[in-house]
Amino acid sequence: MTALLELKGVSRHFEGLAALSDVDMTVPEGKIVGLIGPNGAGKTTLLNCVSGLDHPSDGGIYFRGKAIHRMPPYRITALGIARTYQNIRLFGEMTVLENILVAQHLSGRATVFDSLLLLPRHRREVRSFHERGMTLLERFRLAGSAELVASGLPYGDQRRLEMARALATGPQLLLLDEPTAGMNPVETRLFGEQVLRAREDGLTVLIVEHDMALIGQVCDEVYVLNFGQVIAHGTPDEIKNNPDVIEAYLGEDED
């Protein structure tokens, strides 16, 4: 099993506060890897570093062996990494479908001049973007809302649209940042099935999650982060019974 994503000694310091320190992590191709940890453990910082919105202070991040830790986000997306956001960040003024169209930006070939003169290349692209967009929306049960403004959607729909939008960029690795936060158990379960389906379609997934039921449902392996350090790594069952993990979550009063 080859490593699709590899973190080697990744640290991220904010003015002396170590959000991540010396994190080693391997995400094998075709697997769903969970990343859990108490609030403030550095999970989102890690995703930000992988997606290029932040850069490690030290260490390296490799995608298919290629160093990506100094790349801007749009180049990382072009390599095949897509993400969702914990605090839903849809393009709120756009419609649901437009959100998906924007995400297909990289697969577009038509230039401004093609669009200006309505050349065949532009027309073909409009059609194919639209078809692919609607297929994705149907898969996430959002096709009926395609023309609605994204910010007006119910919460659970917005969460699903985030994942649909990430998939529209055509990724090989999908980063999900607490995708089921605020969903009820039924919605969470259905969402889990979508994540499993993404794996069947050949994607690799790195998922940050608090919901242990979902972790158990979908993850092949789990990393546990606490105070910016990896404190455990194993299958979901191993993790649930690991005393260090239990202590990290329950042992000390964090709040």
Added chain:
Amino acid sequence: MELIWDVLRGIGISESVFQFMLVNAILGLSIYVTLYTGMFSLANAGFMAIGAYVGVICTQTLGWPLWAGLIAGMVAAGVIALPLGIPVLRLKDIYLAIATIGFGEIVRIVILNFDQIATDITGDRVRLTRGALGIKGIPKVTETWHLVLFLVLAGYFLVRLHRSRFGRAMAAIRQDENVAATMGINPVYHKTAVFVLSAMLAGAAGAFSGHLTRIILPTDFGFDRVVDILAFAVLGGTSTWVGPIVGALILTALPEMMRFLKQYNQIFNGLILLTVIIYLPGGVVDPAGWRKLWRRLRGKKPPAPAPALPGGEPS
């Protein structure tokens, strides 16, 4: 056609006033494209000055026809916008505004002193921008139909642009630049390209206006002009590209139509602007804003926003 002019003259709008309305509409488009991409840039007056001076020097000193001067003015503004944009567009919001106002002042001062500096360097007497005296005796060669044609072409360009991949990227960058970047959009490339486009539009407005006013002075393109252009966008709104055009038309026509107010004219202009900002914060070309205002006037409260708490209702 004659009838239209008669009507316009009847409300105080002569053909030359109408031409300035159209020039200002181009300036409205110039600030619109940057605002639409989320850039609070106020460099338009500076680029207008470049377009005006380059355009006029091309037609007067070099003897080129107007269309060649127009293209030269646009290209000059665009060429200067490119190296300026790359560092300056790293700034956001009010910081970008301040930096671009600074650019406008630099342009004005360079034009003011250009001949002196060039003379000092080359040793020959240079007479191009003619310092504080400005360039005088420019023939009035800009015709109304030139401006109308330019605006129609620019409008078509913007409509098509909005429906292109590039246009969607512009909107995405405005709404959330970081997320746009993780969708594979290169924000620096798109912002710089839009900045150049905005500069070229302002340059065109400058070249046209230079051939309307018979004289151009460095002081024509100072901070007052920056505020005027921003007011077009505020009054018209930026929810569509029509907004700043309408804003420019109204704000240019109003002082002419309200001549009888004499010295109170400027106060009236300010009142109109304030009224719009308070009652139609999205500008006069914003259907949602008018609907809200209509409900308010009829004494109905706007519908309470639906609670959007996480985990509120299962969908």
